[in-house]
Amino acid sequence: MMRNPPVLLVAIAALLLMIISGSFFTVDQRERVLLFQLGEIKGADFKPGLHLKLPFFQRVLRFDGRILTLDNQTENFLTIEKKNVEVDFFVKWRIVDTTRYYRATGGQELVAMDRLAAIVNPGLRAQFGSRTIRQVVSGERNEILDAVQKIAKDRVAELGIEIVDVRVKRVDLPKDVSESVYQRMRAERTRVASDLRARGAEEAERLRAEADREAQITLANAYRESEKLRGEGDAKAAEVYAKAYGQDTEFYKFYRSLNIYRDTFGTRDNILVLEPDGELFKYFKGGGK
Numbered sequence: 001m002m003r004n005p006p007v008l009l010v011a012i013a014a015l016l017l018m019i020i021s022g023s024f025f026t027v028d029q030r031e032r033v034l035l036f037q038l039g040e041i042k043g044a045d046f047k048p049g050l051h052l053k054l055p056f057f058q059r060v061l062r063f064d065g066r067i068l069t070l071d072n073q074t075e076n077f078l079t080i081e082k083k084n085v086e087v088d089f090f091v092k093w094r095i096v097d098t099t100r101y102y103r104a105t106g107g108q109e110l111v112a113m114d115r116l117a118a119i120v121n122p123g124l125r126a127q128f129g130s131r132t133i134r135q136v137v138s139g140e141r142n143e144i145l146d147a148v149q150k151i152a153k154d155r156v157a158e159l160g161i162e163i164v165d166v167r168v169k170r171v172d173l174p175k176d177v178s179e180s181v182y183q184r185m186r187a188e189r190t191r192v193a194s195d196l197r198a199r200g201a202e203e204a205e206r207l208r209a210e211a212d213r214e215a216q217i218t219l220a221n222a223y224r225e226s227e228k229l230r231g232e233g234d235a236k237a238a239e240v241y242a243k244a245y246g247q248d249t250e251f252y253k254f255y256r257s258l259n260i261y262r263d264t265f266g267t268r269d270n271i272l273v274l275e276p277d278g279e280l281f282k283y284f285k286g287g288g289k
Helices: 007-021 098-105 109-129 133-138 141-157 175-247 249-264 281-284
Strands: 025-029 031-037 040-044 049-052 060-064 068-071 075-078 084-094 161-172
Touching: 031 098, 040 098, 060 075, 060 098, 068 109, 084 109, 098 109, 109 141, 109 161, 109 249, 133 141, 141 161, 175 249
Parallel strands: none
Antiparallel strands: 025 049, 031 040, 031 060, 068 084, 075 084, 084 161
8 A cells, every 4th residue: 555645646746736726716805806818808796796707717916995095206387377286196096997907007006197198288288377376375276186087087087097086285486486575575575564563663662752741741730739738838827926916926936946945955065156135046035924
């Protein structure tokens, strides 16, 4: 009895295994598939799952069925004002007709993106060329992209693909132009700032002058009121003194003399050289009543 199976049986088993494995193929939901038989397309766009094919005679070619991105290099476009702008855009696309896609591009993704860029680029150039810089930067960007997508729709259908979305990432002026614009904007902002500072200084001077005038008026009114009150007080005091003097002349003289003594001899530093018989010492000598 032989320990190992005959070589022929091993070969037959291997051939059967190859035939069985070559009779099936799977399709992932993220891909699109073409089935070829001797170079001729026999099937396309199979549903996800397991499928049969003829071994050795048929082969499967797979493509990415997901949404792909064409990230275009920066392009220079002219606006209606003949101003040059740098535009950076991208396109989202996917395969919708696998057979047409293969016949138009040979199944090469790079070829498809080159042809897609050649379609989208002129559309964007035409849209930018009919608008001003202000319009393309701010107000009408969505209208531009919608118009490009609509124009390119029929042409990309010939490639077996569809455009999902077109978006502009950035719109810039060339460096030399943007620098001059920046310098002009800076000069304008500097002029506006200087004007605002001058207006502020003028307003500050006006407010300061107004405050000084109000202060002078307030001080003058206060001084006038104080002088008025002082005059009324002096008049009242004079009236009181006059009444007191009229009631008792001798006592009034004595009282005034005491005030003079107090003011004159209030400190030790006060020195007076007077005659002893002077009127000032009248009440020291008992001359008063």
